[in-house]
Amino acid sequence: MNNTAFFPYLLTMALVTYLIRMLPLAAIRRRIQSRFLQAFLRYVPYAVLGAMTFPAVFSATGNMATSLCGLAIGVLLGFMEKGLLTVALSACAAAYLAGFIF
């Protein structure tokens, strides 16, 4: 792509994305007092995590069957409270091996 077209796009994307991320973090310096908001913000990461994982994980490998195999191993090890890397790699390995079957 030629640069006169590329750079305006690039700068627009980068600027908008950065401002969205930066403004709340730079502007809010004190502790939020509202009880409701505090509880709300405490739950946000887990809600985000749930919404990002499901249902996207079903098509993570591009194949429902291998994704489900990886998911099953991931859920099992996650419930056993294994470390992040262990769970992530085991899920990948399970999906890879399942690829030979499906």
Add this chain to the structure above:
Amino acid sequence: MADRHPKRSPRDGRAARWFREILRAGKAKEAATVAANTGKAPRTYARGAGSMRGCGVLDYRRGFKHGLPIALGYISVSFAFGIQASAAGLYPWQALLISMLNVTSAGQMAGLQLMVAGAGLPEMALTQLTINLRYGLMSLALSQKLDGSMTLPHRLAISFCNTDEVFILAAAQPGKVGRAYLYGLTNGPYLGWALGTFAGAVAGNLLPVSVTAPLGLAIYGMFLAILLPPFRHCREIRFVVLVAVALSCLFTYLPVCKPLTGGFRIILCAVGASALGAWLFPEPAATEAPTPCDGDGLTEQDRINREVRL
């Protein structure tokens, strides 16, 4: 013991004893810090809570370690982006520049499509805004987790690579987080994101799909590892997560909701589920009273064990 290490000299013994003593002293000190910081809230594990923590090499290394699985997942995801970018007619360095300046998966994919379509700049700005608005919510939540070491310049720097995964890991840490931990946490994924993009753009088709496809699960495997322990231990979090998952599946599969972009879907689900959770289970906030869900519902010993495993 002596039989199993017949060659061990007395010096080794002394060194080992000395080392053990140091360890014990460190643990005692840590226990004291925990006790001091949590006078009112004995179940809150205060690692990184004091301002003296948060700027150390150890914290950086801990963060870097935590970021490794993210980096791994990012390599696979950004690899796919690199392939798509070069297929769309971008030079590898252009793809790399996009990844280095944006650091957002869904936003970049959408941006790439708009570039190829020759869309106007306002459309580009609006698309990025809707897809990436969720980061505003995450930054808001993260702003409540930062300790005193996060002054304005560091906030400006860290927010640059506050991605979904980084935010979630930082937010799942017990207590407050400091800048050393956050730099450690973000450096690996940023590098992985950039390198993966470049590799994908230059040599995208060298690796067989049977290898690259399963790597797409790395991120989700990591999510499960973060999500499931508190899910198991804490009723409130279990409720919030189940609501979010149900909403997310509903919004994805209902034909009426098809026009919702991924970013908007996540915002709606997260806000809906968290608001419902906060409405049903608001926690005593003013007194910092301990609750089973502070941090992620693990006991201190659990957490130390887990730390070791990470």
